[in-house]
Each structure stands twice: as structure tokens, then as C-alpha cells.
Amino acid sequence: MNALLPTAIVGSLPKPSWLAEPEKLWSPWKLAGAELAEGKHDALSLAAEEQRLAGIDVIADGEQTRQHFVTTFIEHLNGVDFESRETVRIRNRYDADVPAVVGPVSRPKAVFVDDAQALRAQTTQPIKWALPGPMTMIDTLADRHYGSREKLARKFAKILNQEAKELEAAGVDIIQFDEPAFNVFFDDVRDWGVEVLDLAAEGLRAETVVHICYGYGIKANTDWKATLGSEWRQYEESFPLLQRSSVDTVSLECHNSHAPVELIGLLRGKKVMVGAIDVARTAIETPEEVAATLRKVLPFVDQDKLYPSTNCGMAPLSRHVARDKMAALASGAAIVRAELAGATSPPT
Numbered sequence: 001m002n003a004l005l006p007t008a009i010v011g012s013l014p015k016p017s018w019l020a021e022p023e024k025l026w027s028p029w030k031l032a033g034a035e036l037a038e039g040k041h042d043a044l045s046l047a048a049e050e051q052r053l054a055g056i057d058v059i060a061d062g063e064q065t066r067q068h069f070v071t072t073f074i075e076h077l078n079g080v081d082f083e084s085r086e087t088v089r090i091r092n093r094y095d096a097d098v099p100a101v102v103g104p105v106s107r108p109k110a111v112f113v114d115d116a117q118a119l120r121a122q123t124t125q126p127i128k129w130a131l132p133g134p135m136t137m138i139d140t141l142a143d144r145h146y147g148s149r150e151k152l153a154r155k156f157a158k159i160l161n162q163e164a165k166e167l168e169a170a171g172v173d174i175i176q177f178d179e180p181a182f183n184v185f186f187d188d189v190r191d192w193g194v195e196v197l198d199l200a201a202e203g204l205r206a207e208t209v210v211h212i213c214y215g216y217g218i219k220a221n222t223d224w225k226a227t228l229g230s231e232w233r234q235y236e237e238s239f240p241l242l243q244r245s246s247v248d249t250v251s252l253e254c255h256n257s258h259a260p261v262e263l264i265g266l267l268r269g270k271k272v273m274v275g276a277i278d279v280a281r282t283a284i285e286t287p288e289e290v291a292a293t294l295r296k297v298l299p300f301v302d303q304d305k306l307y308p309s310t311n312c313g314m315a316p317l318s319r320h321v322a323r324d325k326m327a328a329l330a331s332g333a334a335i336v337r338a339e340l341a342g343a344t345s346p347p348t
């Protein structure tokens with residue numbers, strides 16, 4: 001574990017082809033029953049091993065046990081009908097078949113604690129677990145019961161907080177909430193989004209992260225990005241609010257992004273997971289490209305608060321591309337780490 005510039009992926013990795021069809025979101029499982037349960041944990045072990053071999057410092061589960069980062073969590077809750085799915089528009093951008101909330105939501109039992117224990121058994125390195133954020137959850141379902149986005153988000157925040165506390169007890173060091181919706185619904189972010197996020201993170205001893213991005217490298221997202229113009233200032237809305245939140249770390253996309261790098265300065269005081277790997281293209285970054293991105297952000301974040309990372313999850317990529325990108329991330333971080341160590345060591 002590197003104390004300076006520790007590396008971590010945002011979350012998802014491609015699944016092995018024997019578990020689910022690769023390079024596809026919501027890809028159906030190829031196994032069932034006990035075979036599926038065993039296959040998921042085998043894939044989780046592989047994901048941990050691939051990160052370790054690539055030289056990644058903070059190990060994630062690669063989301064190998066979930067079909068999707070939001071709907072899998074929602075499907076484990078009471079009050080949700082996941083059989084009769086409904087088509088909704090996600091983040092004002094693309095249609096997806098999602099579960100519907102049909103009654104009061106509650107969590108009958110832990111969703112990911114067994115999986116987190118399995119990851120904990122794989123490594124002595126710090127582990128990070130991603131959960132969907134409350135606002136992104138309400139944007140990825142059909143609500144037939146509450147009739148208020150804020151009310152339902154507050155219910156989910158309570159449920160997420162219970163789950164996060166159990167993950168922490170299972171040995172998870174870092175809990176991450178994925179809130180790509182924070183880049184779209186600015187009024188909600190200001191009016192209740194950050195407050196509700198703080199509720200989800202309340203009382204945790206584990207480090208907390210909020211991940212805000214422009215989405216997976218899928219067509220609906222790249223088409224949307226093309227409409228945003230040459231300079232993306234969405235982070236300007238959310239970062240000052242997050243700077244005052246209780247969450248320790250903000251995970252953002254940076255490499256090949258049109259978000260002005262100086263906006264990171266709005267988070268001063270927070271830890272920052274900087275996306276130095278573009279997940280929307282298959283070309284592998286060189287270590288020097290990764291290093292260049294990290295050098296670019298250093299004027300805006302304290303070096304002891306910088307975590308080199310990916311722009312988003314890598315589920316839609318092929319496995320070898322994801323592996324090579326992780327290795328590039330680790331090598332690029334090592335270049336800058338050596339530079340910083342050289343700059344701070346006393347002259348000989």
C-alpha cells in the first residue's frame with residue numbers, strides 16, 4: 001500500500017465470459033442457483049487478484065456479484081416489484097427497464113455483507129465498497145408509492161446507512177456512494193441531495209466517498225456529452241456544496257474530460273479521487289499520460305489527499321483492456337509519486 005497517491009478503481013470491472021456476457025450493462029447471468037453463487041465469488045476473487053497484480057492499492061470487488069450498480073441493490077428491498085419492470089428515462093438521457101416501488105421500502109436483510117466478507121478474506125490491502133447514492137437510486141426506478149423524490153431518497157438514505165454500517169463491521173475500509181445524478185439534477189442537489197447523502201454516511205467510521213461522473217462509456221452517455229459544449233461546468237454546482245458535506249472524498253472524472261481542472265479547487269480540504277483513466281475508449285493510456293493528468297490537478301488538491309483513479313466503472317470494457325488500464329494507472333501514479341518524493345527529500 002502506497003501512503004502517497006494510493007490508487008483505486010471507481011468500481012466495476014468486466015465480468016468473466018463464463019459468468020455473464022461481457023461488454024454489456026444488465027448482462028444476464030449465465031449460471032443459476034448454487035453454481036451462480038459460487039461463480040460470483042470466484043469472479044470476485046479474480047477481480048481482486050487482477051487489481052493486486054496491476055499494482056492497485058485499494059481493492060474493490062469489481063461489482064462481480066451484481067448485475068447493475070443500482071438495480072441489484074434495489075431488488076433486494078421490500079416494497080419493490082422487480083418482476084413487472086417499467087421503462088423510465090434515466091438521468092434525462094436513456095430509457096431502461098427498472099424495478100418499481102409499490103409500497104414502503106425497507107431492507108429485510110443485508111444485501112452485500114457476504115460478498116464484502118468474501119473480498120475481505122482475499123486481501124490484507126484496504127478494501128472499498130460502492131453503493132448507489134440515494135438520488136441515483138430514485139432516478140433508476142419507477143415510484144408508484146411515495147410520489148416525492150425527496151421523501152423516497154430519505155428512506156433510501158436510512159437503508160443505505162444500515163447497509164454501510166454492516167459493511168464497515170465486515171471490514172470494509174472505504175464506503176463509496178455513486179451519485180452520477182448529482183451531475184444532472186442541480187436543484188435537487190442544492191435543496192436536499194447533499195443533506196440526504198450526509199444521512200446515508202452518518203456515523204460511519206469508515207472513510208466515505210461520493211463518486212460523481214458523466215457516466216459509463218456507453219453510447220447514450222457519449223451522445224449526451226457531445227451536447228454539453230466545449231467546457232463542462234456541472235461540477236461547479238455540486239463541488240461547493242460537497243465541500244461542506246461530511247463525506248471525506250469526492251471521486252470525479254478528469255482525463256479526456258471537458259470539465260475544467262481548476263474546479264477541483266472548489267473541493268479544497270477534501271480528499272479527491274481523480275479519474276486519470278478514460279473508460280469511454282479502449283485505447284490504453286500510457287503511464288506518462290496518467291502522470292500528466294495527475295500533475296495537472298496537483299495545484300488544486302493537496303498531494304496527501306490525491307487518489308489516482310479511473311473516470312468511472314469499467315464494466316462495459318473488455319477484460320484485457322481493463323487490466324491494461326489498471327496497470328497504466330498504477331505505473332502513472334508511481335511516476336508522480338517518485339517526483340513528489342524527490343521534491344520533498346532533503347538535498348544530499
Ligand SMILES: [Zn+2]
Pocket residue numbers: 010180211212213214215216311312313
Ligand atoms: Zn461513474
